[in-house]
Amino acid sequence: MTTTQQFRSEHDSIGERSLPRDVYYGVQSLRASENFHITGLTMHPEIINSIAEIKKAAAITNAEVGLLDKNVADAIVKACDEITTGNLHDAFIVDPIQGGAGTSLNMNANEVIANRAIELLGGEKGNYTLVNPNDHVNCGQSTNDVFPSAGKMAVLKLLIKAQIQLERLHDALTKKAEEFDDVIKMGRTQLQDAVPIRLGQEFKAYSEAIRRDISRLERAEDEMRCLNMGGTAVGTGINADKMYLERIVPNLSMVSNLRFVQAFNLVDATQNLDGFVAVSGAVKTCAVNLxxxxxxLRLLSSGPRCGLGEINLPPRQNGSSIMPGKVNPVIPEVVNQVAFNIMGNDLTITMAAEAGQLELNAFEPIIFWNLTHAVEFLTYAVNTLTDNCIVDITANRERCKSLVDNSVGIITALTPHIGYQPAADIAKEAIKTGTSVRDLIVQKGILSQDDMEKILDAYSMTTPGISAKELLTH
Incomplete structure (x- = not known):
């Protein structure tokens, strides 16, 4: 290493480069930042924190098995702890989308941790005789086990946060289902009048879909708990000490406070990324339901005068720069857009996972970029949907009742009593003349007033299991 007042010089297999003297990254990070101008952004914080946890666990393990001097290991551990508390993130300068299957990020982490450890030991940045990015920080590791493991750890952490928000949404929808259980409204199929349903039943259906999404994400978490740490380059564990291989994943679980297991077949876990596809599929399915x-919600609240107008969404902001008083369903709209983005991300993840060859998939960076953001955006969208929309939805009870009373769809309840064709004839006449179904039945003497009221009791029509005979005998 040579230094001047403002710069230091470092070299790698490509050659020598000057870097600002005080930066924590090194020559390999600098080259990567120059090579990859793609997003203009930096790596997701959870991936940075996760790779720091991996390096910490590796230093602890290598010290335990006698491969790393305790003072060096302690300095590496302290540097990693600083990163996981949010420090030094600005030293991670490589673009999230990068060639090299993640080598750029791995070396960025190795260099930052090494230089901070050097400082902690009293040396100057770039003096890699004290702490070397490859020989010490990367001891027993390869990008090919570090990077996918960091991706899995980051996704797992984000999935846990997403589940918390989905539980909140499920609870809010369940409460609305209970609140609206006595609100009878018109059900619709293919946007045409069908038969009555309770507004509470609709909201209960939403809550059940979200409950299934939560279950899917729980299963998806298990996909992210299986790591290939110890497999090094291609899963064969080359350059990894046997004791290190046995201890690295348990130590990583201890460091991260998360439960991880080592893959049964490290070669398989190194080359195949189907676990990420499975997680993305669960996230996409949740986005579809949302x-x-x-x-x-946008349809049910449409209007307020000239649409369905069966529910009211909480007004959150002006809806127009030209139409006074207009209020738009902005919260459902933003959730729709997040869902579209997640669906597109899923396609990218699927194609990238399929495109790997032989012992490694080079396209993990685009998978992690899309999947971390998909889960994170889902979390934010669910949070805003719950707090800024669902909890304050109200029902237009009179509007719902009026639409049911004036509907032709209630004629379906008469079919078991008068037959399909006579019921269809009444429906067509009601539509043509504008006369209500109830009035036509009485006028034609088809049923007595009392029997008609029993059969066309709206609540009974929304309750499964009540037979036509039971209606007339109670």
């Missing part, structure tokens, strides 16, 4: 629900 988007469908938000479509419904």
């Amino acid at each position: 988007s469908k629900m938000c479509n419904d």
Whole structure:
């Protein structure tokens, strides 16, 4: 290493480069930052924290098995602890989307940790005789086990946060289902009048879909708990000490306070990324359910005078720069957009996972970029949907009742009593003349007033298991 007042010089297999004297990254990080101008952004914080936890666990393990001097290991551990508390993140300068299967990020971490450890030992940045990025920080490791493991750890942490928000949404929808259980409204199929349903039943259906999403994400978490740490380059464990291989994943679980297991077949776990596809699929399915629900909320609240107008969404902001008083369903709209983005991310993840060859998939960076953001955006979207929309939805009870009373769809309840064709004839006449179904039945003497009221009791029509005979005998 040579130094001047403002710069230091470092070399790698490509050659020598000057760097600002005080930066924590090194020559390999600098080259990567120059090579990859793609997003203009930096690595997701959870991936940075996760790779620091891996390096900490590796230093602890290497010290335990006698491969790393205790003073060097302690300095590496302290440097990693600083990173996981949010410090030094600005020294991670490589673009999230990068060639090299993540080598750039791995070396960025190795250099930052090494230089901070050097400082802690009283040396100057760049003096790699004290702490070497490859020989010490990367001891027993390869990018090919570090990077996918960091990706899995980051995704797992984000999935846990997403589940918390989905539980809140499920609870809010369940409460609305209970609140709206006595609100009878018109059900619709293919946007046409069908038969009555309770508004509470619709909201209960939403809550059940979210409950299934939570279960899917729980299963997806297990996909992220299986790591290939110890497999090094291709899963064969080359350059990894046997004792290190046995201890690295348990130590990583201890460091991260998360439960991880070592893959049964490290070669398989190094080359195949189907676990990420499975997680992305669960996240996409959740996005589909959220988007469908938000479509419904926009339809049910449409109006307020000239649409369905069966529910009221909480007004959050002006809806127009030209139309006074207009209020738009902005929260469902933003959730729809997040869902569209997640669906697109899923396609990218699927294609990238398929595109790997032989012992390694070079396209992990784009997978982690899309998956971490998909889970994170999902979390934010669910949070805003719950707090800024669902909890304050109200029902237009009179509007719902009026639409049911004036509907032709209630004629379906008469079919078991008068037959399909006579019921269809009444429906067509009601539509043509504008006369209500109830009035036509009485006028034509088809049923007595009392029997008609029993059969066309709206609440009974929304309750499964009540037979036509039971209606007329109670």
